[in-house]
Amino acid sequence: MSSTSSAGELADAVPGPRQLLVLAIPAILVGVLTALVLWLLDEVSSLLEDLLWTTMPAGMGFDPDAPWWIMIVLTATGTAVGLVTWLVPGHAGPDSATTDLLEPPLKPWVVPGLALAAVLGLAGGVSLGPENPIIAINATIVAALFARLLPGIPGQLAVWLAAAGTIGALFDTPVAAALVFTSALTGTPVRGHLWDRLFLPLASAGAGAITMYLLGAPPLSFEMPAYPGPTAFDLLGGGLIAVGSVVVGLAALAVFPWVHRAFHALRHPVLIPLAGGIVLGLLGVLGGPITMFKGLEQTGELLANTGTYTAGALLVIALVKLVALVVAASSGFRGGRIFPAVFIGTALGMLGNVLLPTVPIALAVACGVLGVVLVVGRDGWIAIFVAVAIVGDIGVLPMLCVIVLPAWLLVTKAPEFRVEAAEPYPYLAANR
Known part of the structure; x- marks a missing residue:
């Protein structure tokens, strides 16, 4: 999730207090701008989602959850994303399977195609989140604005401010951005205090989070029973759930490059997401609508019905969503992997609570989220933060800080949850 080389460039010149105060103004404006772009992308995708999954079925009198409609929409979504990737200038940017959250800015003409591909995937029910595309879009916009309006500010700082503002807006708090950038600065030369380097990204992230709150964005946390307090069995049971979730995530990581290679063997930029859309449609029919889309609203739906799912149902839901994530990330759709x-x-945490009912539901869910996000994000602090944010209970934090240790031992030597960048579409390379 981090870029050490980028961090090194930022660390080369740490502004002094007076510069930080002056630069805080553009940093705050960047945070507001990035939140507005994220909000606009969310609104457009929500409007299209309502059209596809509510308005059209209601107008024609059929159930939007009908298997044939799920197949049609996801197949059409794959075709549409393929056409954007093939025909729109910039080819919708780099394959999301090859990117991290922090990447260099794109060429400005790539942004429309990337935004269109992301909107289509979000609205069509593809199991990817908005994080990678929207950070890339905002970084490109802000870098271009700074190059024209504020040429004295380093381009890398512009990218970091855009990424920080977007992360703050995505996760409703600047804390997430602070953790991402603290990890990104690990291993870079120490030039000045860490908080001098975090000052401007935090200003941007705070502005982004506040702007999203004022725009009425839903919170990241959900209503859950409060954690009653730690016990020795909680430590053991929670550890088992977290480690089990890590193992499930590592299994997906192991097959990810193979699945990506299989889809890209189709070579043509339309055929790759088309095939992905067909497979995602079949998975949507198997797992139901709850296993589709980016997963945030569906997470709330799961948690609103704790105690009503059997162990078998939760296992199916978790595995179908896991396969859907791997397929969506492998078949040319544009999106991030954190929200799924x-x-x-x-789902794995709720399954752990069913199998180990003495582990309180808040801790069980937090441990399940911790394990999977740890594999996908490769960052212990981010995994802990997201786990605490989802259950909305700071009481689980001491337990997670211990439980993360054995989970991390399983992850530390594993590769990152992405594939090596290569020519994504040989057809395009051969016909340029």
Whole structure:
């Protein structure tokens, strides 16, 4: 989730207090701008989602959850994303399977195609989140604005401010951005105090989070029974749930490059997401609508019905969503992997609570989310933060800080949850 080389560039010149105060103004404006772009992308995708999954079925008198409609929409979504990737200038940017959250800015003409591909995937029910595309879009916009209006500010700082503002807006708090950038700065030369380097990204992230709150964005946390307090069995049971979730995530990681290679063997930029859309449609029919989309609203739906799912149902939901995540990330759709990972972790945590009912539901869910996000994000602090944020209970934090240790031992030597960048569409390379 981090970029050490980028962090090194930022660390080369740490502003002094007076510069920080002056630069805080553009940093705050960047946070507001990135939140507005994220909100606009969310609104457009929500309007299209309502059209596809509510207005059209209601107008024609059929059930939007009908298997044939799920197949039609996801197949059409794959075709549409393929056409954007093939025909729109910039080819919708780099394959999301090859990117992290922090990446260099794109060429400005790539942004429309990337935004269109992301909107289509979010609205059509593809199991990816908005994080990678929207950070790339905002970083490109802000870098271009700074190059024209504020040429004295380093381009890398512009990218970091855009990424920080977007992360703050995505997760409703600047804390997430602070954790991402603290990890990104690990291993870079120490030039000045860490908080000097975090000052401007935090200003942007705070502005982004506040702007999203004022725009009425739903909170990341959900209503859950309060954690009653730690016990020795909670430590053991929670550890088992977290480790089990890590193992499930590592299984997906192991097959990810193979699945990606299989889809891209189709070579043509339309055929790859088309095939992915067909497979996602079949998975949607198997797992139901709850296993579709980016997963945030569906996570709330799961948690609103704790105690009503059997162990078998939760296992099916988690595995179908896990396969859907791997397929969506492998078949040319544009999107991030964190939000679907949260849903998978929630389902696994609820499964752990069914199998180990003495582990309180808040801790069980937090441990499930911790395990899967740890594999997908490769960052212990981010995994702990997201786990605490989802259950909305700071009481689980001491337990998670211990439980993360054995889970991390399983992850530390594993590769990152992405594939090596290569020519994504040989057809395009051969016909340029």
